Amino acid sequence: MASNKKYWQSVEELDENSSIVDTLRQNEFVEEIPTDDFLGDKKSLEESSTTRRDFLKYVGFSTAAATLASCEGPVKKAIPYIVKPNNIIPGVADYYATTIADGFDFANILVKVREGRPIKIEPNKDANGSTNARVQASVLSLYDSLRLKNSKTKDGSSISWADVDTQLGEKLTDIKDSGKAIAILTNTNASPTTASLIAQFGESFGNVKHVIYDSVSESAALDAYEAMFGTRALPTYDFSKANTIVSVGADFLGDWQGGNFESGYAKGRVPDHGKMSHHTHFESNMTLTGANADVRVMVKPSQQNTILADLYNAIVNGASAKDANVIKAVKQIKKAGSNAVVVTGIQDKNAQLLAMAINSAIGSEVMNTSVTNNTRQGNDADVTQLVADMKSGKVGAVIINNSNPVYTLPNSADFVEGLKNTLSVSFSTADNETANAVDYALATPHYLESWGTVEMKKGQFSVMQPTIQPLFDTRQFEDCLLKWTGSEEKYYDYIKSSFAGLGADKSFSQALHDGNFAAAASDSEVTASDVDMSAAYSSVASAKGNGLELQLYTKIGLGDGQQANNPWLQELPDPITRTTWDNYLTVSQADAAELGIENWNVANGGLNGSLVELTANGVNVTLPALIQPGQAVGSMGLAFGYGRKSGMKEEMQTGKNAYHFYKNFKTTQSGVSVELVSGEHEFACTQLQNTMMGRGDIVKETTLATFNDDSLDPKHSWNPVPMVSYKHQEVEATTVDLWDEFDRSVGHHFNLSIDLNSCTGCGACVVACHAENNVAVVGKEEIRKSRDMHWLRIDRYYSSDTKKDDKELGLIDKFAKMEDASANPQVVFQPIMCQHCNHAPCETVCPVAATTHGRQGQNQMTYNRCVGTRYCANNCPYKVRRFNWFDYANNAEFDFNMNDDLGKMVLNPDVTVRTRGVMEKCSMCIQMTQASILKAKKEGRPVKDEEFQTACSNACSTGAMVFGDINDKESEIYKLKNDARSYHLLEHIGTKPNVVYQVKVRNTEV
Template sequence: MSRHVQFESGLSMTGTNADARIAIKPSEEGATLIALYNAITGQSLAGATANKKAQKGVALAAKELVNSKGAAVVVAGSNDVNVQVLVNAINVALGAYGTIIDLDNYSKQYQGSDSSFQAFLAAAKSGQVGVAFFLNSNPVYDYFKAEDVKAALKQIPFTLSFAQRADETASELTAIAPASTFLESWGDSNPKEGLYSIIQPTINPVFKTRQVEQSLLTWAGNNTDMYNFVKNLWSTQILAGSTKNWDAVLQTGFEYKGAKAATAPAFTGNAAAAASAIEASSKAIAGEFELKLYEPSALRDGRYANNAYLQELPDPVSKVTWDNYAALNPKDAEKLGLGEDGKVTVKANGVELELPVVQQPGQAQGTVSVAVGYGRTKVGKAGNEVGKNAFPFASIINGTVQGVAKATVAKASGTYQLAQTQTHHTIEGRNVIRETTFAKYLKDPNSEAGRFTDNHKTYDLWNKYEQPGHKWVIAIDLNACTGCGACIVACNVENNIPVVGRDEVRRRREMHWLRIDRYYTIEGKDQDLTKEKEIAKASADLDFEDVTVVHQPMLCQHCGHAPCETVCPVLATVHSSEGLNHMAYNRCFGTRYCANNCPFKVRRFNWFAYWNDSRFDNYLNNEFTQLVLNPDVVTRSRGVMEKCSMCIQRIQAGKLQAKIENRKVKDGDIQMACQQACSANAIIFGDANDPASEVSKALRNERVYYVLEEINVQPGIGYMTKVRNTFEA
């Protein structure tokens, strides 16, 4: 089993999935890296970390890395060139180049240059730029000195944006030529060395737009349309010498010219000079509080801010929607006198912002993390004025933009309630999450995952359900789930699940059929943390830095003994012969008895006609999600209960297709939306009556357990115990 060790300030999604995680301040990152370099190479560069926890983590990590030479790699999240130089030196020592790292078949997708943009601004200010085009670029919003960009733009005679709306930058320019989306365009791409792919339109243009390449051709006096331009380019250049023709490429979608032999270049950098520069820059940001900026996993740099689905997607760690915030260690929040719904004023690099606070376990003490991508003002009615713009906190260090800084944090007056979808304190001893270590698992695979057994006599109030045809079930691997939330968005889009907005989420009225619950294990105490006195005692002794996290997708369990079915007075929720718990929307009249009786709390009630909410673009006619209402699924109105249907429309479509082809449904013919979107293959759906199906094989795994199996509701979803490859004492 692989082992992942993470050193970081704020608790990231990657950190929650690490086997071992050490919380450090941004000013300690460079020192930790120097210590790691010394431990691996045997050198003694000055500036190594004095943090005891980091020293211990470095010693263990270095030993593992050296023992796995040729199959180990160190990755840095820093934008500091000196940090990257030292990481390169470490990876050379580990033999990672030519094996793990391939510089010859590299990705071409992220090639931005801070120095090039600064050179552009300088040239524009001095009147050396006559024309400027902006494509997928919004520097008036996301450059840390927006006024510098505005001043430079005023010196350029003609400026144009290809944005689809008058965003922060486009509204400052001479003209806007809205570009078509990739779904409406012909084109090609070269995302990786040797790999060429075709972009083909799947729909006609929805609005009066034109793709960028077509505009550039037209303005250059070339009247060729993009289809013929791409076809001629491929036929004469990319397919030259290939056995494929244009029609064959349209079917496959790509042409791969083969990989080059990966080489292991010699390291020519100066590790000592890099370490010295790192030590100096670290001292510049060291302070009582240190700020760390990060991109949220959904909105990224803010380009997706008008997508209401993504605004309402809970952050994988904090479970906050519709806002950014200042993440503080609970101990720091206590020192500042912050209670529930507190606010702070954060000052860094001459910029001041007032932000709500999240008391975040796993956050390094003396640090504050703030997400960028919020605070848009001209993005659309769903994304305007959501959160605060944190990009001005950034600065230029060693020629590159950096998101770390010395900061001051002070308590602000007033309160602000964040819209969180999960704010649990305890699960009251219930065996909802099961986790173990790899060492324990090897000794006894059933040590933590064993099925619930109870010797007392049980009595059933339910009739035995016969399922002679199909029995649809799910297996979810907690080891594979990263908590990213892609499944939630896929479920929303597939099933026409509406967004409800910040205020309704605050009232716990979010409509997500699928949620991902996040559970903390705080290391260091064995007390019964279900008792208030013990919680207080444990809290006093802990620094809340050493936490482990498990992400658990939770949806309707389609129970064999479904508690919801027994209390519905109008038979709106009933059991099917294929093991599904059905919802007949036109029968439901909103008693909500079923939601009260559901031990998993996965049923959602339409308090209002959310699809008619004028605050949002309810049909999502924006540049990212056009006309996405699924015609196979009805939209639900006020007063109706709803929940996961296991994508019954897809099940029916799969069965009908098999019937048309005069055959039985094969394993894999039907995929749920969440399963299809999961890049980690954590969700497996299929027929339990087929012993050869993937889901049947998965549910026979020794790690499988069923949530709340002890109350005999007979869930149809099995979970696989989380296994961590921790360092054993």
């Protein structure tokens, strides 16, 4: 049956008497225009020496002067190339296949390059590439104006590469002669060529130790695999094969084991022939993965061990499970057989062993132990040993590459102490904490300026190639290794010459063109050795936590924090909390009540929260606290990646450093204490903004059983068409129309379909939209005032099963029950952009016809016509229009990428940079559809279905967003538009949108 749930975005909305919610519903612009401030002050007006006549005189004169001055236009120069490179045509974009491998994110990507400068990252779909928000945003990090521009020594003076070579050459030789160890500390680069160069370096300098360090470690899983299979690697998981997924604290839609699982996962989540996967999730923080699960169970971190042990005991040992939810999960696993998988994010070797043993026991086809995942290789024990050796003076030199241990190490003070005893060199693109603590900070190019090879999975290689001339005086780590080992070769030549030895399935040029190649893996099946599972089981089963527990996590925005100076990522709302520019302690409602923590909305809709002091293992930090529905009672969450100071613009220095609490590289810390302190914190939280609450039929969802019930007519059951009264008859809203329909059957008619089932809320589309459409970053203060500029937002709705029209309950009981449900609500993510209504309410109210309709279906916004009355935004039922309150470009008040010459290089030259006082909104990427059409015209052929894309649909790795021409009856979008699951937002108001949504189907029945 049609779901009759109540949806809410913020707990505040559950309070019937909240005036703020009402204000936000009624008013598009929350803040009043402050005219009274300066006109109402009669006294100062009277005291003013400027009379009205004088004022008018000045106005008249300055208008005349400005008019005269504007008659003289500026002289613009046009400077052509001296010698134009053959493959560059000014005005035409080139695409290059390359690879990101920054130690945290790994992906095969395409880079859009205009006149020699990369402006956009797209997934290389031919090479199975998918991009998350950070990968999408990484192009802006290339143009970070605070990058390390040239090498420098400890006193901050710059040093030339020739001097670096001689000085370091001497020093390293001395250390070699003294017999002391040289440590190379790198992140996971998964590069076979870098690895062999490090080995070569080791041969030349003798006592060299390569330590791999992941800032957010997966060491436990690596240890477990090593114990079982002898090599240090991770198994791969193909969630598209899974019918049952049971996750115990594994945020695999986030960054668990390197991420990149969402496309496989989403394939199983769309009901196909009546089937979809079933996902049970045990976790403490509300994560993206938990939010997408069918069954989400709130479990404190320490109890996750018990759950996992229970699962193991039930499946492997055949015992009966104790926990009710585990019993259900076991039933699901048994039903799916080899199509089930159990994954865990518990940072404990034994727990990881148990999960692997369960998968082996059921013969899971989802887990593949022979094709290994190389994107996390860090070794905690090695890192701990290195820090100890450095302190004790055993290490002569430490060479750090692309890693920021001074910031990310939990015991960074020890590390800094150790640096004093050693010669320290850091290769870095960023002028970060480590670069400022070492003897030599060597500037390396960004990955878009570099060469490289990456082996993300065993036998599957990717090529990294530069897409721009190096912006600064930089040199790659690998080039330095070659130089220091006395080779004259360049790294590019080295890659090329070593390519032959890999046994690739294509030529080097072809591999470079495609961005990837495969090579036969040397060994196929790995054999499991005997591991004492009973010991592992008893260790996990007996694990206990005490007191409050802290669960550290990474956000989809900042991740491990290496891109913290990227304004796109800072402004990307967290998919769960919808908060930007911050990290905070997430606490459950029950704990908040106990500790006296409060969150409240102030008059303009901004969210404020109490400050708390968090103490763990002797470290205490004062943090804001955010009450998070779905947070397990007794647990708290805190995100990594914030609190960086070095090489950061002032605006970006947000949040607090959570690595201080990351003791022993364990993401869960028990026995923490939290105390309310005085003061309050202002969040920039968008969850109450642009709300459509109270307007009905926004989110539609049903259950798999209902969906599969053939006796039901979707239109009258789970996907009801709204009814309106017309001539005293109840008729379907779609049949009634105020306007005449325009015939759109000739030419193209664009539609965008969004599947609520496969949308995981990852936010890649939001950043892609920023990059494609020159969307301005407005900063924390403006976001707080509801002046965010996101053309595309992902609304997150919580829902409870308590019905609004539940007649059995009294009003007070009903709300009490709703409050209760908000402790562990179900979650829906819904991307909302301009719906491009065929009968758009915004168009009819524009006094200057600045927003009009195209025959291809787009609602077009003409910035140069707009005079900024904002009527359109007031009249938009979907709240998708954004007003430029200020000039965001060339404005020191908004010191983001549009305010510096380097950052402006990322702007898309085909899209206008909007000025102050105009309205803007999603254009359905008309510049992209126009370009596809023009390309087809030039080639004299019809446009192929897959050629029509928008930035968001292109960035979507789960296939939730599909864009195309519905006049092409063969197209995917045509099928989706006529699918039984499709519906329009707020259909009853008759706007006839060109964006369709697909009803969310939950696999909730057991």
